Amino acid sequence: MSSERRQISGGKKLNRVKRVALLLESGMTFDRAIARGVGHYIHSHAGWIILTDPMTEASIETIRHWAPDGIITSTRLSTIGDIATITEVPIVGFGSYSEKTDGALTFPIVSSNQAEIGRMAARYFINKGHRHFAFCGGVETAQWCHERKEGFQAELAKHGFACDLYQPEAGSVASMPSAIVSLGGWLESLPKPAGVFVFFDGWARWVLDACVLQGLQVPQEISVLGVDNDRWLCDLSQPSLSSIDANVETAGYAAADILSKLMSGQPAPSRVTYIDPAKVEERDSSDYLAIDDSRVAVAIRYIKEHACDPILPADVLKVTGMSNSTAYRKFMKALGRSIHDEIQRVQIERVQHLLTSTNLSVTDAALQAGFQNMRYLTKVFRDATGLTPTEYRRSKSSPALES
Numbered sequence: 001m002s003s004e005r006r007q008i009s010g011g012k013k014l015n016r017v018k019r020v021a022l023l024l025e026s027g028m029t030f031d032r033a034i035a036r037g038v039g040h041y042i043h044s045h046a047g048w049i050i051l052t053d054p055m056t057e058a059s060i061e062t063i064r065h066w067a068p069d070g071i072i073t074s075t076r077l078s079t080i081g082d083i084a085t086i087t088e089v090p091i092v093g094f095g096s097y098s099e100k101t102d103g104a105l106t107f108p109i110v111s112s113n114q115a116e117i118g119r120m121a122a123r124y125f126i127n128k129g130h131r132h133f134a135f136c137g138g139v140e141t142a143q144w145c146h147e148r149k150e151g152f153q154a155e156l157a158k159h160g161f162a163c164d165l166y167q168p169e170a171g172s173v174a175s176m177p178s179a180i181v182s183l184g185g186w187l188e189s190l191p192k193p194a195g196v197f198v199f200f201d202g203w204a205r206w207v208l209d210a211c212v213l214q215g216l217q218v219p220q221e222i223s224v225l226g227v228d229n230d231r232w233l234c235d236l237s238q239p240s241l242s243s244i245d246a247n248v249e250t251a252g253y254a255a256a257d258i259l260s261k262l263m264s265g266q267p268a269p270s271r272v273t274y275i276d277p278a279k280v281e282e283r284d285s286s287d288y289l290a291i292d293d294s295r296v297a298v299a300i301r302y303i304k305e306h307a308c309d310p311i312l313p314a315d316v317l318k319v320t321g322m323s324n325s326t327a328y329r330k331f332m333k334a335l336g337r338s339i340h341d342e343i344q345r346v347q348i349e350r351v352q353h354l355l356t357s358t359n360l361s362v363t364d365a366a367l368q369a370g371f372q373n374m375r376y377l378t379k380v381f382r383d384a385t386g387l388t389p390t391e392y393r394r395s396k397s398s399p400a401l402e403s
Helices: 029-044 060-066 114-127 143-158 176-189 201-214 231-236 248-263 294-306 313-320 324-334 339-357 362-368 374-385 389-396
Strands: 018-023 048-051 070-074 091-094 109-112 133-136 194-198 222-227 242-245 272-275 279-281
Touching: 018 060, 018 248, 029 048, 029 070, 029 248, 070 248, 091 248, 109 114, 109 248, 114 143, 114 194, 114 222, 114 242, 114 279, 133 143, 133 201, 176 201, 194 201, 201 222, 201 231, 248 272, 294 313, 294 324, 294 339, 313 324, 313 339, 324 339, 339 362, 339 374, 339 389, 362 374, 362 389, 374 389
Parallel strands: 018 048, 018 070, 070 091, 091 109, 109 272, 133 194, 194 222, 222 242
Antiparallel strands: 242 279
């Protein structure tokens, strides 16, 4: 890396529209979502012109020619070392962050909360009734993949569950066909039914292909969940792929908001800003209740569809024909919680979704989720998340929804 300080500014700038260089890899799903988030920001904040070349990676010479007032850049660009030497204008980075590999970058970075992505996957499978779990990290050795695996394992361990790992022999996965064969043997060895969390959508599609090769039923024997919610990949999968929405557009919005503060002379809120994932986008590859007891399965499905009406445990008992004591025993065996707790869990998830995806007031969100008493909602919501509803919205949602 050259130690020379890069000069990119032209002549004296007037107080005018801000010119922002957006440096990304347009072929990457993550980067395109970042760009959409930046777009949401500039649509609600006048006065920005975006400078970008979606066809090629911008060189230092190109950036100098653009003479931007600020830069938003992927930390994975091959030229990131040279970009980091620019000192004349503020820079905000986006992408995975590791102190070991990215500690030399001194500008603020917006990154996904990788461990929380893993924890979300674990909670999703547990709530579907699974008791056997596996993680597929492909042949990826990056820190972000390791953090997703650790989050998945930690959340499972908290509930008393173990996790099988896909660990191919060195050199055995040199191509897509060899990967699918390798995955097939591993999937066949797993106890069934199993919830398989795959580190990203591309490999999750290969897991589904491997299930076809082995004659494994999806989702009855193997439920598959990826990450990135890449609609192109998810919809082309057979069956359609469930995936975690990592909330990347919010990360793009946050990066633009931080850069705006820097360009106006304010300090960055923190060295690294971590963005929590938004939700699991459930599709056919995991839409399955791994519950042996048919009456419990009916009850869970009924709760999922009607919890926010709202309903009471007595309503569930009527639908299933179970007595209170029988239902309690069966629910505790299948899920580790009561009917009341399952109703409340679904209601709280609904509140969380409304708080982070709409501009509804907390009161209106609570009513739509079936809560009539705000004081009670605040208590159970804090018990479940560690935050009040207002604090949760502030920490999880796009700034566009806070206004």
